Every structure is written in C-alpha cells, then in structure tokens.
Amino acid sequence: MENDTEMIDDFVTEAKEHLDTIEEDLLNLEKQKDNPDRKLVDKVFRAIHSIKGASGFLGLRKIGDLAHVMETLLSMMRAGELRPESEFIDALLSGADILATMVDDVRHSNEVDITTVHERLSGMLDLSPKVKSELNTAVKLSCSEGNEISFDINEFTLKNIPSNMSLYVLRYDLTELARHENKGPLVLIRELLSTGDIIDAKIDVPSYDLREGLPKEHLLYEVLYATILFPDDIQEVTGLKSDQILHVRRDGLRKTVPSPQLQEPDSEPEIPDAEPEIPDAESEIPDSSSPCQEPRISAQNYRASELSPEIETENREPARGKPVSPSKSCVNLSRTLRIDVDVLDKLMMLAGELVLVRNQQLLFAETSAALSRSAVQRLDIVTTELQETIMRTRMQPIGKLFGKLPRLVRDFGKKHGKQIKLSISGSDVELDKTILEFLADPLTHLIRNCCDHAIESPEKRIRAKKPEAGCISLSAYHEAGHINIDIRDDGRGIDPDLIRKKAMENQIKTKDELERMSNKDILRLVLLPGFSTTDKVTDLSGRGVGMDVVKTGIDKLGGTLDLESTTGKGTEIHLRLPLTLAIIPCLVVVEGENRYAIPQINLVELVCLYDKDVTTKIECTENQEIYRLRDRLLPMIRFSEVLARPTMFTHKAKAEITEKYRNQLTDNVPESLSFAVLKVGNLCFGLIIDRVLGTEEIVVKPMHPAVKSLSIYSGATIMGDGKVALILDVEGIAAYAGIITDNSAEEARTNKMKSDENLQTVLLFKYGEKEQFAMSLPLIRRIERISISDIEYIGEKEFVTINGISTWILRPDKVLTVSPGAERDDMFLIIPKYIRQPMGLLASELVDIQEASVELNVESYMEDGLLGTSVVRDHMTLFIDIYRLIEKAEPEWFDERRTENPPPDAIKQVLLVEDASFFRQLIKGYLKADGYKVITAENGQAGLDRMNETQFDLIVSDIEMPVMDGWDFMENVRKNEQKNHIPAVALTALDAEKDREKAIKCGYDRYEIKLDRERFLTTVAEMLKK
C-alpha cells in the first residue's frame, strides 16, 4: 500500500515530466497556427489531463482547477473550435508556469492564488458560444440494457470521443487492487490511459482523502472509459470480472451524435448490472469555479491510440493502432528508477577501479596460458561495457537545458518588441548531470544577454540593412576532450570603444592601459565584475548581475569562456566545458624515463622522421622550429625542453632551443624522431617525444591540489603496471611553449624595453600640485587605489589595509623637499618590488606610463633619494630612487643587512660597467649610499680602459652591452694576471640557469639580478670582506 509521500512524489515526478515537454509543444503549436498538428494538441492535452486526474486523487484542489480549465481550452483546440493563436498559447504557457510552481511545492499548492490565470483562461472559453452551449448540454448515458448510468457528461465531451471508440463503465475496488495486485490508483490510471480515454471517474467515498492512503474497507472506483477495445479484450486487459464492466450505448443517446461507424456495439455481450446502486457521489474536486459548467469531473479524457509513445517517455516504440496491453505498459513504467547520485558516483568510482584491475590483468595475460587469457578477454569486454553503461547513467542530453530557452527568447521578444529567432543544434550532445545543472544559470543569462543587449529593435535592424528578425544560434558539440557550446547572434556586436569609455568611467582601467590593450583584451573587460554596457537597466539582464557571474559560473566548472565580436555584425561566445568523465582514451608516450598520456581527442596524427630527415625536415624561423606537414606549417615543441625548463618559454628560451638543435652535431642526431600532431581549438602543433607506446583507456585522476597549478598536466593515471603516469594538458603545453600567441605582443614590448638601452618605461605621477615624479616601471609591483579616509594612524605613521595586509604609506613630502600632497580622498599607492615589508609610495595622480629617455641630469637639481631629473612631456621630472627614499624614512629596515654584512670600513673602489645610463645611475646610487667609491664605464671595452687607469676592489658588470659584452669583458679581465684576483659580479636581467653557468665559466664570482637592491648590496659586502 502506498503512503502519502510516495504517492505525492510519484505525482510530482510525473507532472514535472509532463510540464517539461508542454512548453516546447505549445511553442511549436503556435508556429503551426493555421494547420495545427493534431497529434501535438493531443499530446499537450493528455499531459495536462493526466496532471488533472492525479491531482484529484491527492486532493490538490488548485492544481486540479487550473489543469481543468487549461484542459477545457485545449479540448476546444483539439476539436478544432479554436486555433492555437498566440493569445491562447500565452495563457496556456502562463498556466503551465503556475502549474510548475505549484508542483514544485506541492504541499502548499492549495494556498497558491490562481485566480488571475484561471480567469484569463476561462475568459477565453467564452469566445465560442456554440461550444459553450454544447458544454452546457448534459447528456444522459445508459448502458446496453437500457439502465441509466450515474455519469453525466456534456455534449461537447461526448462529441469529442472518437467515433470508433466504445464507452464502458468500469468498476474497480481500489482496496482489493492494492491488496492483491499491489497496484496503486496512479498506476491504474496510467494503465487505463494506455489503452483508452477516461472520460469521467468517481469514487464512492466522497469525503475520503486518498492522501492518507487507502482505507481498509472496499473502495469503489468507477470509471467512464472510452476505448477501441472490444469487451472481451477489456476483460482480459483490465482483469475485471465481466460483472464489473458495463457497456454504454453510444448510439441513440442523442440523435445529433455523429456515429457513422458505430455499428458494432450492439453485437457485444450484454453485461448485467450486478452491482448495487451506485451512490451519486461527488468527485473530490470542488469544481464550483469552473466557468464552463462542465459537470464535475475528476475525469480522464484520453485517447488510446497514440498514447503510449508520448506519455511514457521511456517507451519510444509507437503502438499506434495496436493497443498496448496494460500489463506491458506497467512493466514499462517500472523501468525507470530514481537513484541517489551518490550511489552512481560510487559505482562510477568502482568501475574506474575495475578498469585498472582489468588493465593489470591484460598485462598479465600476455604471458599466461590460453585458458586464462580467454577469461581475461571476457573480463575485458564486460568491463568495457560496464564502464560505458555506468557512464551513461550520469549523462543527460543538453537538450534538457536548451529546451527551456525558446520560451525565454519568445517571451523576451514579445515583451520588448523584438523579433528573435533561436536556432538550436546539438541538443543530443550528452553532458554529465552535474555540469548540466551548473550550466543552467550561466547559459540562461547568456541568452538573456543576447536578447537584451545584442539583438537590436526591428527598426534599427532594418536601418542597418539586416533582416528584421534577429537570429541567435546555439550549438553544442564535443571537441578536444571538452564540450563546446557556441552562442552566436547577428546583433549589434560589442563596440570596443564603448567598453573603453565605460572602463574609464568606472575607473577599471586607465586611459593608457586601455590604449595599449588589443581589441580582444578589451572585450574581455566585460567579464569583470560590475561591468555593464547598456545604460538602461532592464528587468531581464540588468539586475546587477553581469557577465562576471557567467564567467565565475563557467570557471567553477573548470571551463573557459571566449568572446568574439564584430561591431555591427554580431557576437560569438564560446564556452568550453571539461568532461568530468573519468575515463578517456589516451595515447601513451615515453619521454626520458617516464610515460605520459595525451588525450586522444587532442591527437591528429603521428609522424616519424628517419635518417637525414631528422635534421633537414625541421626548419627554423627566428626562434621557432617548424615542420612542413603537407601544406601546413606546424610549430614544433620539444617535450624534453618543456619538461626541463621550469618557467614558461620566453623568446630567448625559444631562441636558445632553436639554436641548440640547429647546431646539433651530425653524429649526435638520433636515427629517428617521432612527434605527435596535436590540436587545441584551431591551433595545431607537433610535440616531439622520445617514443610512442600505444593507446590505452585510462582512468583520469585529478592532479593533487598542491601541484594543480602546473599548467602542463591535466591529471594523472595509473598504468597497467601500477606506476603513475601524468596526463598532459595539450593546451597548457602550447601556452607554456609560447606558441599560443595571446601574450606575444606584450612579451615583444617588454623585450623591446630591455633592448632599448637609454629608454626606460616609467610611471609618471604627481603627489603635490607642482612636481612631476617618475619611477621605473620594472621596479613597481603594482598600484593600488586607496582612499585617504581608510588610512589608520599609529603615532606618526600611516597605514592602509590592502588585501588584508597593513601597508605602510610613505608620503614623498616626508622625505623630499617637495610640495605637500594634493587635497583629495582618492589616492594611489605605488607598491615597489623587491621590498619585503609591505609599503607603498603615495601618489595623488597617475599621469601616464611612457617610455622616457633616462639620460638623467644630476646638475640642475639633486637631492638624496633622487636619481636625477629629466624633461618628460615638457615638464621637469624627478626620478625617484625608491629604495633610498624608503631607507631615508625607515633606516632600520636595512639595518639587518648592514649589521649582518656591513660595508667594509675602508673605502673600496668599485668599477661599474653598464650600458644603460638609467641602470648605471641607479646602481651607482645604491653603491654610493653604502659608502663605496664608484667609477663607471659604458661597455666592456671602456671598462678595460678604466682598469688600466686605476685599481679596483670589485667589478660589477652588465652582460648584454654593445662594443664588448660582459662575457668578453670578463674573459679579458681574467687573462690579465695582475687583475684576475679582483672579485666580479655579473649583474643582469637574464635569469636563466644556463647564463648563470656561463657567467661563472667566464670568470664572474657571482651572478645577481638587476633591481634587487638588498640582495645585490649584500653580495657586494660579502665579496669585499673576503
């Protein structure tokens, strides 16, 4: 016996299934206004009808009421009395919405106010007076023997019973049914509906609420049933005794009933009415509000023939024309089962483990006897199938999600006077349930955005010579181990200039930053929090949530979001979502001593070169090895180099690699060279590996969180022999090796900066009204916007909290004789690099970032803490020595170094060889501040000249210099016997292990990075102590 919860749960599940499809069907109906598909109308009708029927059983009054009025409207459509005009569809859609809401919270559904929708729907029924009159005309029914039957039906309903159906009254004892056949009322209704229509039904205990479960005593349930079955069949199908079936005469009820084919009923066996008088019971749905005066019914009005395929979604076999036997349909129903996702997850995990065991067994089997080998092969087959099946349990078609969108688009279009077409493809692409659920919100938001922001009003579109109706296309497909979703529209596109403007207004970026950004980067700004380009806030997509929410949502799934847009032409949004699916086919390769797995979905082909081809077929551009594969140029990546280099490839690293292999000696060349052609999005490249092992199905395990940040791996797996192998992230490798070109422009810029000797990128800023300051950009970690009101005071010192860290504020006027700070609340804090203590230099205004010549003038004006002055943008500009400034303000910060490694007491003379005057100035300043005497030289040659003139205690030299570089310079120094004892420090921007080694080989004692003042000075002090 079913209890309350089970029955209601069943109802809710079923109702939801119906409601899910109704929306789409209604929208389709609207499209076929003139010639509605009869089957579709039937389908919607039946869906609503079954909701109505079941709600009656459960005392869900409001749901029943609403469903009833919707059903009536639909029945008129079915009869051809109404055409599916937009207004009707609108009303039905809103009805379905409320139904869905009520079903969601079924226990409180009776408290929902449905009057508005109800009135709207019932108002529509008034449109047809003829129907109304038919509805009001009751028809008396009688059974074959002429006895009257207690059911009352109206003419309209009767007319709509197809003429080839016969009417019966079926009498069930629900208690018996439940006890002996374990069949609940819902199951019974479903069974009946699979072979015919329930016109009306009643229960003889009116006051009894079935939600409490079934009573112990007999409970008579009478059904007025229309079916094409013959009475014999009915008996067989329903399992009722003949005395429980009454045949109702259809002919002669009313002369008006058209019944051309209705000849057979009379020949049917007569069934005596052996039951006691049926009390004229009320059905349990109070139906007083029904506008159409249809007799009170909790009835089912179903058609048999096309029923099963649509009602039971799992049963795709159409049973048209041939009634499905109830017993079979009952089996069908129990074929769906709700399972806790946790159980599925666990199953999935176990299947994963089983695959591992299988792989180990396979390895084993290769050497074992034939008998066990065949067993292992069977294990292999079964495991594979098991694994696939279990995976399928979690997969759901994305159509489930896409299906909700047409309605959204339609409603939006109607409301805002836009014409929008939505085309959907790839609905059958299957996604993991979890991803699907997570995806719902971001996707809905994106579509709303399209409707709201992208698609223009029809007038504007016509003016822009575009079709009046905007078009949004949504497509889903599998690619590269990911699920891709493209959302394209032909709307106005995103105007980069508008974004620039907006970004400036909202002070997200400075003008200068924006100018240096590519259009693609600009587009990405809309993904930042708080960015919205429409000025109006609409109720749909402007409620303070923007693309950033979408971005976060997608990020959470481990996916990516890309934007492309052409102003005036449209926008394309590309979502890539990972497969959380745990098992993927991979190519297993060997590099060094280890195996790696490359997801097969990234693999295009494998190429092997032999003999001479190894050296001749791989060509070089300036810093990239390429291979000509048929008519395509493939950039090549050497996986061994990727593994060996712990930092992302710079241009320099790439040049080194190219150089290394170009000059490879012929006797050192391997006999063959294998590479895999891999694909990421549109990009193809070759990955050179030692050896290819083969393909294997592997179980993906995520990377350990502690090493998750490594971009070249996407996971790990256990191989057949029990060893762990890493799974490569092909996209990550491409980015690591610098062949994804996003960052190349920026890199080129920084490289240029480094090579342009006398130009430095500086930040120009102001503090007081008068002076303009400059600070070298490479010395700046970042700039924070702060508010003066947030400053806290400890004694004289000022602090502000940035990212949870109390940061000390240094005001330039405290340490330099400059004008006091501008009076404003909104200030900037310039946070320098290479300072361990959290601190920043206060600035009132950021003027610009620009390349400035740093031939610094130290004569016009000089003060401790400045490097000098220069004229930038027609203004005299003070170049700040930030470390000196800090030292002036907080000398104790540097005490530790001074005490640990005090500069030598005697004055030491240092030779500084540096070509860039800016650095020369800067480093000279550092050294002088510590009490050294410094003599400078512009290049190695000049350095050697100085050494001939005077004695030095220490040499500090740059590496990259014109005329004579640091390598040659030092080699020359070390050749001279008198001078080869002088300690030397190489000071450079290059930080590569190789350079370090080379420097030591050339004769440098130490190797330091420019700009890290503290470290540098420590080194200097240490070396002079020796």
Place this chain on the structure above:
Amino acid sequence: MKKENIDKPSRQFCTFQISERLFGVDILDVKEVNQETDFTPIFHAPKKVKGYVNIRGQIHLILDLRLFLGFESKKTDDASRVILFKPEVGDPFGVLVDQIGDVFEVDEARIEERVREEHELPEGGEQGGALNLLSGVCKLENGLLVILNSRSLLKNIW
C-alpha cells in the same frame, strides 16, 4: 587501566629517521607506512615534491621530507619508506623518510611545545616553512625526538 590514561595523558608518535636524527609525527595522523618508493617525477613541481606513487589504486603525492628539514636530497634505498597520512590531514599525500622507527608513547607533560616567536613571519620564507613544521620536541632517554606537524607540510611545498 583506564584510570591511568586519564591521570597521565600521553600521545603516541610514529617516529622515523632522517639523516640519523629522530623525528616523529602524531600517530593519529598516519594512515600507513609503505615501502613503495617507485615515484613518478612531476616536472615543474617544486623540488620538495618527490613525485606520485600509486598505493592500491590511489595516487599519493610524495614529499621529500629531507628538503623540508634542510638536508640534501638522497637516493632511496632499502630502508626508505613513505609515511602516508590520513585524509583529514590533506589530499592523499605522504613523506619520504630514510628509515622508519618505533612508535613512541610519550607523556604529554614531557613534550615541549614550540612557541611561535613574535618576529616570525606568519608564513612563507624558507625559514618560516621549516619552523612551521616543528611543533615541539621531547627528550627521550637516549636523545631528542623532534615532533613535526604533518598538517603544515602541504602548505609549505612552494
């Protein structure tokens, strides 16, 4: 028996040797000790990460404890073991030690907790890493047992 326990609260430590010094971690944190030392190296990972190892179908990240404690890395040998920690300590991981020792039961009173000194940086810094790891010392009859906090290992690999 039970009463005794209450009177003298004590803790048990799983001890091991590194460079012939005795260290220990709380036994309640330890899942198992395993002699699987066939690691799969993870290039680009910090040096302190020894690699991945498969222990009965579960992949564990193995850290080289020697490097945490300021010793040079050394080749694994027959005595080398990995100590694997329970899930509540962190995502599956373990440490490589030179040699496994006994389980010591120590009165809580005999453990000297390390007091965090004020000038220490909250985290980061090479020094900070090693210091965060030490949770206390305990004098034994024939030496010193340094107690490590296994929970701070993963935080200090970078």
